[in-house]
Structure formats: C-alpha cells, structure tokens
Amino acid sequence: MSAITCSHVEKSYGATTVIRDLNLAIEEHEFVVFLGPSGCGKSTLLRMLAGLEDISGGEVSIGGKVVNDLDPGDRGIAMVFQNYALYPHMTIFDNIAFGLKRQKVPKTEIQKRVEAVSKTLGLDPYLGRRPAELSGGQQQRVAIARAMIKTPKVFLFDEPLSNLDAKLRNHMRIEIARLHQSLKTTTVYVTHDQLEAMTLADRIVLLRDGRIEQIGSPAEIYERPANLFVAGFIGTPNMNFIDVTVGRKGNGWTLTSAGTVFTIDGSRFKLQHGERAVLGIRPPDLKTAGSNADSLLEGTADLIEFHGNDALVIFGSGGKEISALVPTRECPAINSHVRYAIDEQSLHLFDAKSGVSLLRQSL
Amino acid sequence: MPRRSSLPVTFVVPTLIILLILSMVPTVYAVVIALQNRELSSTAYSYVWFSNFVDLFFDRRFLNAVWVSVKWEVVTVVATMAVAIGLGVLMFEVASPRLRNIYCLLFIIPVLLPRVSAAFVWKFAYHPLYGIATYPYRLLTGGLIFDPLSKPATALFAVASVDVWQWGLFFAVIVLKLLETLPPQPIEAARLDHARRWQIHAYVTLPMLKAPLISLMFVKMIESLRSFDLIYVMTRGGPGVATETLDMYAFSQGFIESGKVSYASAMAVLMMIATVITFTMLWKRVQA
C-alpha cells in the first residue's frame, strides 16, 4: 500500500540540474536511508517526495498512486525537519494536535491520540509548554510525535538528529529504530552520518551529484562497494587506495605498485593482463604481519591516533599515506618500521579509468 | 567596584533637561489655562477651576466630538490593519519576488505624499461632478450625483479611506517584509499538516508575527490621533459636525468660532488624560 516509486525523476532550478533521471523503488515497511555528501540532492529528493518541491520531470508514486500534482497534505506522508520546525507560538499539545484539528478530528479523539503518542515518546510532562521551553532532544521528539500522530503511510526524516549532541543522537537513533520496529511504517531517512545510515537502514541509497551511485543493504555497500566513490565514502577510517598494474603470473595474478608486488589468486575479480587498477583496502583489514609473509605493506609509522580499543597507524609506503587500524596492544612505537599483511578476501579492486569495481557480479 | 565614567551623564542630562522643559512647560501651561476663563477677545481672566470641565459634559457638540473621535480611531485602525494584513498576505501568496518589489515601491508612494497634498488630491477625486472616485457611480447611474464628503453618513468613511490609502498600503509592505523574514519550515510543516493556504496564515504565520503586528497597530493608533490636517482640508469637520473630531472642535472653539481658549484647553487636557490612560492600559494588557 505504501511503496514508493520514482521513475525518471528530475529536478532542476533554472539551468542547474540537481536530480538527474533517478529511478528508485522503495518497498512497503522498508527503512531506506539517503546518504551522500553535502549538496548531492538528498534533501531535494526527499522534499519532492513530500510535495514541498515541484517535480521537474518523471513520476513519483506513493502506494501505487501518482502524486506529482498532489498537495503535501494529501500524500499520506509526515515529515520531520532538521531544525524541528515546530510552531513556536503553540503549546506542545497544540503542536502535536495541529494536523488532526485541520482534519476536523473530534476533540475527544484528538485528546486520546495526543495522550497516547506523548506517552510513547515520554512527552506527557511537557504538553503545556512552548517549544522554546524544551531542550533540543525534547523538541525533536515533539516533531516526531507530530509526524506519528497522523499515522502516515510514509515517514520522511531530513537529518533529524544533526542538531543534537553525540550522546543524544545515539539515544534518539535507537528510539527511531524502535519506533520503526513497532510501527513498520515505510520510512525515508536523509543523513550524511554513516553510522546512522548503517545502523538504521534496511537499504542505503548512496547519492552523488543527483545520481544514485549504489543501492544496497548496509553490509552490501560496505563489503561490495560498486565503485571508487562509494568505497571512499563509506567506512571510517577511510579506505586506502593504491594504484597498481595488473599482471598475469602462473595461475594467479600480480598487482604491482610503486615498490611493492602483491601476489593474489584473483578468482574473485575480472582481471586483464596489463590493466591499470586501484587497489582498495580498509584500515581494519590490514593485519600486523610476521617477518616471512608476502603481500606486504610496509613503511615507517609517522602518526598514531589512539581510538580506545584500536589505534590508527599512519605510515608512508611507496609515496602514499596508508592507514591501518590495529588493536591497541599491537600498536607499534612511533617512527618504528611497520609491516602489514593484506588478506586477499578483503581486497577491493577498481578499474583505474572508470572507477567501477572489478569484482565478479556472481559473487 | 569599577569607577563609572561620568561621561554618559554629562552628555545625556542637558538634552533630557531641554526635552523635559520643551514637553512639560506647554503641558503644564495648558492645564493652568484650562482652569481659567481666558478668551481671545479680552485680556482679563480669573480662575474658574473645574467649571470648564463641568460645562464640557453638558456640551452636546463636545459629546458628539468624542463619539466621532472614537469612531475615527476604530475605523482607521481596523481598516488599516485589515488592508495591511490582507494585501501583505496576498502579495506573499501570489506575487513573484520581482512583482513584489514593484508593488512595494508603488505602495510606499502614498505615505510619502504630504498629508495636505493627499487630502487635496482625494478631495478632488471625491468631487461629485469631476472626481475620478465618483466616476464609476456617475457612469453606472447615468449621471446621478454622489457626493460622499457632504453626506453625514459617508463623510467620515470617505476621509478615513484617504488615511487607509496612505497607511494601509504602507503597512502592507511592512507585513510582506515581516512574512518574508519568517523561517519557511513551520509553513511547510503546516502544509504537511493539512492546513489550507489561509489557515497557514491564520494559525501559523500571523500568530508568529503577533508582537510586530501589535506594535504596528500601536503606531497606527497614535498616528490616527493626528488626523487634524486631513480632516481640516477635506471637510473642516462637516457636514455639520459629522466629522468633527475632538481636535477639530477644540480648534474651532479656541480660534475660529468663539475664541474660548480656556474651554479649548480643557478639552485638550481631557484628551491627553484619556489618551494616556487608554494607551497605558492597552500596553499593559498586551504585555501580559
């Protein structure tokens, strides 16, 4: 009933095109996160779903019904804004009840529903106050309550947690996840915070410059990034990239970079002799190596960041800065020589020109 | 405790003293005169204390003037605010940014016109035979005469329309600018909350602008008290006493008809007291 489909959706402001030929199908009950760098069009896309922004081309349908020309109020959606957008002159009760009053819901029912929703979100002590008398987290909960009470077909969130401090953000993230578990309402959630995206999403839609770079579950996107951009965008600390030349050697392959030769089996990848490629390896996948291992990255540790359980070791190798995330107890001394082994299973290879992953599709 | 500089005091005190003298001396003098029986026709006078005030309450022309003043105040303030809010919201809803700028420019022109000029322009516009404002009536009725300024029933409204033309349009520009300063998100939230266009303004934007709108209303209330020039040029208080406000009546009692300066002063003093009390009460209520 509440699936969302975008087909060939476009958005332009005058001469500048913000969203280009975007196709996307969101299933009922799904929690989809739009993720991407600042200015990539996440908010614009969300606002087009909400009806707050005209659709320049293509079609958006919600629950099987084309909504291009429907008013925001008639689309069966509810939205939570980044800066809460509460009505500053109304009490919390009136803020939550406003939508129901406009729909001429009977007074007694409004009372009942507001009480129920505010109980769920722990807002009952504040119903008589005004938004300015609440903390940021409480205001955000009011915004969520105002969205919830309309029992919408679709929830839209535009960076709802980015104005909160780290601790509250974690707390609210869990509340939102719990809410989705109990209500099962189709949800589209915009963020540029990877952690939020990874923890909340059923599927992540990764956008860049108004185009979809990859759609997939958090695990898929993390483990099988479709291209260099996705690989570099997802994962903290960032993936290491090393330019290599592919060579055939017996039954396996070699990857030659400035100074190092990696020998791999290569069956996971579509490779060609003499091809230029980019090797990607995530810092946690670099393992401290014994003295006789091969496929090594080595250099002098010139910076060490302490992260708690882990430490990030940054060293120069072949003229590139490489970082490795190692357990703190294996942390080397600064300026010492470090050697890290690469596990072939955690390697990523991308075509140097197009940036597309060289991973075999069937895998 | 740091030593405070005496510089601010040095600069502010002389100015304050001058202001105090300038405002208090005439006021006190007016009160004194109101307690006497001065007339322009003779130099002799004596103190009659409150007899001028007592006389006023039996003066039917004075009571009429009070009623006209109240009517004037209510009509001009309400109409100005209604026009300002109506036009401001309308411009906000339908006009493109470019068009808005053009309207704003046009709407500011009337208030830049000196009052007396505006009054003359409209006096001619309301001319029963040649006026542009009465032209549609002549056209529709095949040349019947309609003279709004000389009919007791319409004169006040005709004069008030000039006041509203000047201030309502100007305030519409201010209301538009106020609306433009509002954050867009609550308006968008209201659209998602099933509010119609007019409901968004009635329930969200205008309540958010309550404080500045009330200030605007106060400005207009004070401005409406100073309508002497407009009424003087357009009707001189006529026809009969239909547009004779308190200041018009005081003026004619003091200088035109009978030269009863003390009697006029008594009126002025009453007006001052009434105004101060009314505004203080309103201000208190609004603050609460």
Ligand SMILES: Nc1ncnc2c1ncn2[C@@H]1O[C@H](COP(=O)(O)OP(=O)(O)OP(=O)(O)O)[C@@H](O)[C@H]1O
């Ligand atoms: N009214 C407008 N006129 C012209 N360009 C606009 C307008 N609104 C947005 N844009 C452009 O559209 C692009 C996408 O904006 P959008 O707000 O969707 O970004 P975003 O992905 O939400 O970024 P952020 O993470 O910073 O919120 C931006 O490059 C922006 O400059």
Ligand SMILES: [Mg+2]
């Ligand atoms: Mg945004």
